[in-house]
Amino acid sequence: MRRYPHCEECGSEINPNKYEDCERYYVSNGRVLCRECFLSEAEEYLERNTEDFARAVGAAIVEV
Secondary structure, three states, X not given: OOXXXXXXXXXXXXXXXXXXXXXXXXXXXXXXXXXHHHHHHHHHHHHXXXXXXXXXXXXXXXXX
């Protein structure tokens, strides 16, 4: 029997045979995260560090 990883934030099993949108997981800051928890972490980062995020994705930052 194959063992699937669990999200270290919410504890849910990352198993594509049981749940939709579980074909992959994300490793962020050394932690395994499901898609929803990864998106939540990314949204928090975006709100706290908007300019860093913009640089990371190649967006221009223009002062007015």
